[in-house]
Amino acid sequence: MIVAQSLTKRYGATTAVDGVDFTVRPGVVTGFLGPNGAGKSTTMRMIVGLDHPSGGRVTVDGKPYARLGAPLHRVGALLDASAVHPRRSARNHLLAVAATHRIGARRVDEVIATVGLDAVARRHVDGYSLGMRQRLGLAGAMLGDPDTLILDEPVNGLDPDGVVWMRGLLRDLAAQGRTVLLSSHLMTEMALTADHVIILGRGRVVADAPMSDLVAGADADTVQVRTPQVATLTPLLWAEGATVTRTPPDLLSVAGLGAPRIAQVAAGAGIVVNELTPVTRSLEDAYLELTRDDVEYRSTGTRRIAREMPR
Numbered sequence: 001m002i003v004a005q006s007l008t009k010r011y012g013a014t015t016a017v018d019g020v021d022f023t024v025r026p027g028v029v030t031g032f033l034g035p036n037g038a039g040k041s042t043t044m045r046m047i048v049g050l051d052h053p054s055g056g057r058v059t060v061d062g063k064p065y066a067r068l069g070a071p072l073h074r075v076g077a078l079l080d081a082s083a084v085h086p087r088r089s090a091r092n093h094l095l096a097v098a099a100t101h102r103i104g105a106r107r108v109d110e111v112i113a114t115v116g117l118d119a120v121a122r123r124h125v126d127g128y129s130l131g132m133r134q135r136l137g138l139a140g141a142m143l144g145d146p147d148t149l150i151l152d153e154p155v156n157g158l159d160p161d162g163v164v165w166m167r168g169l170l171r172d173l174a175a176q177g178r179t180v181l182l183s184s185h186l187m188t189e190m191a192l193t194a195d196h197v198i199i200l201g202r203g204r205v206v207a208d209a210p211m212s213d214l215v216a217g218a219d220a221d222t223v224q225v226r227t228p229q230v231a232t233l234t235p236l237l238w239a240e241g242a243t244v245t246r247t248p249p250d251l252l253s254v255a256g257l258g259a260p261r262i263a264q265v266a267a268g269a270g271i272v273v274n275e276l277t278p279v280t281r282s283l284e285d286a287y288l289e290l291t292r293d294d295v296e297y298r299s300t301g302t303r304r305i306a307r308e309m310p311r
């Protein structure tokens, strides 16, 4: 379990992390989201003792990282996949890390197999693709079989097979009762992987909620109804207390009445319904709405770029 209390980090005049409180629980994958510069990496670095808080504290299983004995067995981190000596092989890199905790070669070969690098483990890392480096970083994080995993953008550079594999692995690790904190800008992937989400905006927590709450959200009871008989169905839905918005020629957006009741009303009046779809909000919609005021780096759009291009 990771607990942050009033956690703060200032770099000169910049407050990167501004008094955040959150708990990352075991047994689920927790997604860590936020616009560029929101403070995710800084928070992760503080969790693993690579940065010191300017205020507040963060603990793993009740202790600051620096006070955990044999930290590789407690916390595994993948924060920067490029942080490996390029002239070392993956296996030698992992053997060197393993030696700091008296972890043997057998475990090194086990994690190499788990991340699918067996065939290239004896090659220099400088020939590795970004996806291979991510796999190696994950192998390093898992080396000590830790209860807590902290992974900054681990799916960057992975091919579609790799993304699906990573999703399954992270979900398995959480199902084994581990604490998994994962940052990513890929909303669709995050929606498939995480059970709980913490969103930062300008160094503050703007959301801390189960994924199901975020993706259902405000639009959960809106239903899209497609019927050739909109004029007949609309007053019947009004009579049931629904709010109905019409998009010609045949689409109704119905709020305040669930799909089963709409189907009953239509069937009772002999109205043909071609589509009945409950509209759920995507994680991306929820994220964009929650961070609308917290985006530090916003593009100006392609039209302006086109105007400024030399002819």
Ligand SMILES: Nc1ncnc2c1ncn2[C@@H]1O[C@H](COP(=O)(O)OP(=O)(O)OP(=O)(O)O)[C@@H](O)[C@H]1O
Residues within 6 Å of the ligand: 011, 014, 015, 016, 034, 035, 036, 037, 038, 039, 040, 041, 042, 043
């Ligand atoms: N070592 C540093 N020195 C000075 N400022 C820093 C340092 N590290 C981070 N910052 C600043 O702190 C803020 C938060 O940065 P951080 O990298 O934690 O954001 P992030 O949410 O991980 O962003 P991204 O999604 O782009 O990775 C930014 O304004 C950044 O410029």
